[in-house]
Amino acid sequence: MSGAWWDAVVQAGAVRASFVPPAAEGRAADPDREVSLADVVEGDELGIHAVTPRPAPRAVTFLDGIEQWKVVGYDGVTPLVRARVAVAARRRAGDRRLATLAEDSRDFAVVPLDQLSPSCRAALQASDADVVDLREAPAGQPGAALDLARRAVDTARAELEKAIGEECAAGLGPDEWLVVDGLLSVSTVLARHPRVLGVIKSHGAQFFEGRHLERALTLPAAHRTSVFRVRGGHARTEVYSWYLRLWPWEGNDLLYGLVRVEAAPGAGALAGADAVSGWLARERAPLSTPDARFDRLLYPIHDVEQYLRARAPRDFFPGARTRLPRTGT
Amino acid sequence: MIDTPHRTPVGRVVATELKPATPHQFNFWTAVETAIGIGAIVKVEGGGAGDGERVVFGVVTDAVAYSDLQTPLHDVIGAEGDPSRAAESPTVRQEIRLWTAAVLRQEPEEPLQPVPLAEVFVATDADVARALRMETYLHSALPTAIPVGLYTSGGLESPVYLDAEFLLGPEAAHLNISGVSGLATKTSAVEFLLSSIFQTFPAHRGKVAAVCFNVKGPDLCFLDRPGALDDEDRRRYQRLGLEAQPFERVRYFAPFKADGVNLNTLRTHPDLVHDVEPLVWGLAEVLDFAEVLLNRDDIDAKADAFIDFLADRVMGRKFDDGFGGEHEVRSFADLDRLFRAIFDGLEAAGGGRGDMWRTHHIATIRKVRNRLSNISTRCKGLVTDDGQPNDLPWGKFEDRTVYVVDLANVDPLGQDLVFARVVSKLREHLEKQSLGVGTVAVFVDELNKYAPADGPETYVKKMLLDISERGRYLGLVLFGAEQFRSQVHRRVVGNAGTQVFGRMDSDELATPGYQVLSPATKIKLATLPVGELMVRHPHFTQPIFVRFPRPAVLRGRDGIERFPPVPDLAFEDAIARQLVGLDRRVKPNQVKDLIADREEEDVRRALAETRRKRAEDPFAYFRKALGGRVRPQAPRERDGVPPLNPISDEPY
Numbered sequence: 001m002s003g004a005w006w007d008a009v010v011q012a013g014a015v016r017a018s019f020v021p022p023a024a025e026g027r028a029a030d031p032d033r034e035v036s037l038a039d040v041v042e043g044d045e046l047g048i049h050a051v052t053p054r055p056a057p058r059a060v061t062f063l064d065g066i067e068q069w070k071v072v073g074y075d076g077v078t079p080l081v082r083a084r085v086a087v088a089a090r091r092r093a094g095d096r097r098l099a100t101l102a103e104d105s106r107d108f109a110v111v112p113l114d115q116l117s118p119s120c121r122a123a124l125q126a127s128d129a130d131v132v133d134l135r136e137a138p139a140g141q142p143g144a145a146l147d148l149a150r151r152a153v154d155t156a157r158a159e160l161e162k163a164i165g166e167e168c169a170a171g172l173g174p175d176e177w178l179v180v181d182g183l184l185s186v187s188t189v190l191a192r193h194p195r196v197l198g199v200i201k202s203h204g205a206q207f208f209e210g211r212h213l214e215r216a217l218t219l220p221a222a223h224r225t226s227v228f229r230v231r232g233g234h235a236r237t238e239v240y241s242w243y244l245r246l247w248p249w250e251g252n253d254l255l256y257g258l259v260r261v262e263a264a265p266g267a268g269a270l271a272g273a274d275a276v277s278g279w280l281a282r283e284r285a286p287l288s289t290p291d292a293r294f295d296r297l298l299y300p301i302h303d304v305e306q307y308l309r310a311r312a313p314r315d316f317f318p319g320a321r322t323r324l325p326r327t328g329t
Numbered sequence: 330m331i332d333t334p335h336r337t338p339v340g341r342v343v344a345t346e347l348k349p350a351t352p353h354q355f356n357f358w359t360a361v362e363t364a365i366g367i368g369a370i371v372k373v374e375g376g377g378a379g380d381g382e383r384v385v386f387g388v389v390t391d392a393v394a395y396s397d398l399q400t401p402l403h404d405v406i407g408a409e410g411d412p413s414r415a416a417e418s419p420t421v422r423q424e425i426r427l428w429t430a431a432v433l434r435q436e437p438e439e440p441l442q443p444v445p446l447a448e449v450f451v452a453t454d455a456d457v458a459r460a461l462r463m464e465t466y467l468h469s470a471l472p473t474a475i476p477v478g479l480y481t482s483g484g485l486e487s488p489v490y491l492d493a494e495f496l497l498g499p500e501a502a503h504l505n506i507s508g509v510s511g512l513a514t515k516t517s518a519v520e521f522l523l524s525s526i527f528q529t530f531p532a533h534r535g536k537v538a539a540v541c542f543n544v545k546g547p548d549l550c551f552l553d554r555p556g557a558l559d560d561e562d563r564r565r566y567q568r569l570g571l572e573a574q575p576f577e578r579v580r581y582f583a584p585f586k587a588d589g590v591n592l593n594t595l596r597t598h599p600d601l602v603h604d605v606e607p608l609v610w611g612l613a614e615v616l617d618f619a620e621v622l623l624n625r626d627d628i629d630a631k632a633d634a635f636i637d638f639l640a641d642r643v644m645g646r647k648f649d650d651g652f653g654g655e656h657e658v659r660s661f662a663d664l665d666r667l668f669r670a671i672f673d674g675l676e677a678a679g680g681g682r683g684d685m686w687r688t689h690h691i692a693t694i695r696k697v698r699n700r701l702s703n704i705s706t707r708c709k710g711l712v713t714d715d716g717q718p719n720d721l722p723w724g725k726f727e728d729r730t731v732y733v734v735d736l737a738n739v740d741p742l743g744q745d746l747v748f749a750r751v752v753s754k755l756r757e758h759l760e761k762q763s764l765g766v767g768t769v770a771v772f773v774d775e776l777n778k779y780a781p782a783d784g785p786e787t788y789v790k791k792m793l794l795d796i797s798e799r800g801r802y803l804g805l806v807l808f809g810a811e812q813f814r815s816q817v818h819r820r821v822v823g824n825a826g827t828q829v830f831g832r833m834d835s836d837e838l839a840t841p842g843y844q845v846l847s848p849a850t851k852i853k854l855a856t857l858p859v860g861e862l863m864v865r866h867p868h869f870t871q872p873i874f875v876r877f878p879r880p881a882v883l884r885g886r887d888g889i890e891r892f893p894p895v896p897d898l899a900f901e902d903a904i905a906r907q908l909v910g911l912d913r914r915v916k917p918n919q920v921k922d923l924i925a926d927r928e929e930e931d932v933r934r935a936l937a938e939t940r941r942k943r944a945e946d947p948f949a950y951f952r953k954a955l956g957g958r959v960r961p962q963a964p965r966e967r968d969g970v971p972p973l974n975p976i977s978d979e980p981y
Contacts, residue, residue, distance in 0.1 A: 055417075096418075096420055096421040097421050099418065209923060282417065283419055285408055286403075287403045287404075287796070289398075289400075290399045303423060
């Protein structure tokens with residue numbers, strides 16, 4: 001792209017590069033891999049409840065985001081990262097088709113400004129680019145800088161998701177729902193809204209141990225666990241949650257077809273867990289293939305992701321069958 | 330409606346390495362709910378860099394739809410094997426409507442470039458005219474546009490015009506229409522188009538007429554009678570700028586039945602039969618076309634020479650048979666008398682010259698005699714043994730008049746004869762510019778029968794080929810119809826500048842002649858509704874689908890119900906009816922009294938003479954002809970003539 005910030009930096013002395021790290025092709029896994037504590041609020045201990053599929057609400061908005069980044073140059077060994085995050089909310093109503101309700105994106109540079117040569121730094125600042133400064137990046141360690149870049153991009157995506165999500169939540173009609181791909185607890189607004197759900201596909205955070213954990217991870221298909229409270233923290237808002245098995249795991253893996261649902265804490269979540277679970281069970285179809293996560297990825301979320309990828313700049317995606325050997329740091 | 334500009338794009342051109350946009354074809358997608366369909370005309374406009382000025386018109390030829398479903402198995406899994414549950418899924422998969430369009434026209438035409446990846450619009454009236462290059466003959470100083478139907482797609486209804494220069498000559502000519510019986514509305518389409526021609530044929534192009542051979546049922550028997558139209562038909566006529574009215578001038582011709590007095594047509598209702606003129610030919614009319622009536626095997630040089638001898642040296646002049654007899658051959662009866670005199674003379678002469686007469690072998694003479702005498706038997710009613718012929722008004726054809734020759738119930742041999750002679754006379758008069766009109770459209774149905782791709786080289790087929798290949802220079806234009814185009818002689822269909830297709834048979838569409846059509850177009854052709862046609866015309870680079878209103882004439886079936894044909898009349902009633910047809914003042918009882926106890930042959934001759942003379946007082950003339958000038962003829966002998974030379978091996 002002529003006139004882009006990285007061209008200016010290259011003209012100022014940086015070396016052009018084109019490298020899409022494997023980690024850049026998807027969002028980062030849940031950052032909380034620790035065991036979090038949770039309190040069962042539905043019954044005395046974590047139980048298993050059968051789920052009967054139910055019709056979905058009349059109107060539901062689904063929110064998801066994507067992040068893309070690539071190394072476009074090096075100033076010495078300092079990587080110059082071009083990043084883009086995009087978020088969309090697509091609403092499904094009576095015709096069962098999804099239409100975009102809101103979307104936003106952000107293109108920015110991720111660089112440790114302090115480590116750039118004066119000429120490259122001047123060129124970058126003169127280009128009027130949106131820059132995220134990797135202040136904590138250790139000098140002369142490109143690998144560590146890239147790891148920090150990934151986290152920065154992830155954070156930018158989460159912020160944009162939060163902004164769009166809160167905007168959508170504010171505009172929800174009386175019978176409308178919002179389903180967010182990921183944690184609700186990152187936003188107080190979302191975590192407190194009675195018709196906003198978070199659907200989490202990855203299970204880096206574990207909330208139980210012992211027999212409760214076994215019950216959660218060996219849930220039969222079309223069953224859910226009791227509702228439990230996920231305690232808040234300095235960056236988290238307390239939410240109610242439960243596990244839901246969409247597809248039989250037997251013959252696959254413990255996590256196959258297992259999602260965790262987050263909802264606003266309160267009696268509403270307790271009373272509505274069956275209904276919400278029944279609706280989400282119905283969302284198993286259509287399958288969101290060819291995505292490898294189809295067992296947990298709701299098709300509307302998959303659709304939002306496809307929508308965002310279809311509108312993303314093509315040069316972020318590595319060629320499917322590149323003729324050149326793939327190299328990288 | 331309908332000329333509202335459609336400025337909202339309905340689609341966008343897409344191109345991939347596997348499906349690129351080319352100068353002749355492009356792909357575009359639309360919303361799932363769209364008015365676009367196969368046959369729709371679209372406009373591509375507002376391209377990217379460098380393509381801003383380029384406008385491309387295309388016609389949709391194919392379409393695909395698919396979703397993001399990777400494999401059907403995933404749908405089965407999603408519905409857990411229960412089709413009824415598939416509909417319960419809360420979300421409908423993303424799907425695409427991807428259309429393929431063939432380029433009709435690019436502006437500018439040079440340099441010819443791939444279609445720009447731009448927005449796609451539904452064509453407007455003006456766009457349709459530009460896309461089909463109709464503006465050159467629609468808006469020129471001397472317009473030659475003939476409405477053929479309405480292009481209807483995307484909420485649009487635009488008139489489509491043919492160029493008279495390419496429909497009726499001289500640039501190109503002829504029209505061929507194909508389709509299955511009953512559903513393709515071939516006859517209706519031709520009736521409508523003839524009406525359109527008569528209403529819009531430009532005055533500067535001279536006079537035009539049509540000759541229609543009615544070869545089946547009552548299809549063309551009521552062209553002068555108004556038929557039932559609904560509001561939709563009238564609206565279409567109005568949109569096309571045409572009057573919804575039957576033909577103003579129609580003249581019907583039909584041979585007699587074998588009785589020689591009842592017309593061999595279904596238009597015999599008393600209210601209509603008066604304007605059906607008998608088609609009666611004598612020996613002179615037939616002899617020139619004897620080749621039509623003889624089997625191909627019969628036509629050898631000897632027989633041909635003898636027929637020529639009869640035509641040149643014998644017909645219509647005093648002729649000495651060489652045995653002391655003098656003949657003046659004007660009819661089949663006269664000819665038969667000559668033959669008998671020859672056979673008798675040769676038998677009496679005996680000796681070494683018993684099998685030769687005037688250099689013609691007796692066997693050749695017998696062969697020709699047998700064939701010619703058969704004509705009056707097989708085509709009885711059309712060919713008269715002895716009497717006055719009654720023919721089409723050669724030299725007096727009138728502008729915008731349809732001449733219907735009803736051959737529906739005539740022996741196939743007679744049909745061939747009529748067709749060959751009428752077309753030959755048309756050609757002859759058009760060459761001399763003495764027909765009365767400058768252009769004649771000849772409508773022939775059942776080309777599968779008359780000009781088959783396979784089979785013997787019949788005289789009729791040769792005539793059709795001749796019209797197809799040379800007719801446009803003369804103003805002789807063939808409007809042919811058939812069920813199976815692939816089985817019509819390729820030069821007949823290939824020379825048709827305008828080709829029309831109604832609903833087609835799937836097997837027919839599978840033949841090689843239709844390979845240029847896309848599968849979707851074939852499917853559309855196989856399921857075309859009544860009243861819709863696909864048209865190919867020299868100005869159109871791609872086939873176009875049009876709808877036409879029902880012709881404003883009484884359909885054959887309805888006509889038969891409304892004007893049921895009467896049973897054959899008794900001889901005296903039939904004679905009376907025909908005289909009444911000539912003059913309504915004639916009283917039937919007077920006629921019956923006059924012809925009572927008279928020989929039927931005398932009466933027929935007198936009637937034929939009366940009709941030929943077109944006297945002011947037909948009854949008086951008939952009475953005079955019957956009483957004074959018409960002498961009874963000796964009964965015709967049908968006995969075979971014994972061979973002169975019993976030793977001869979000649980089978981004739």
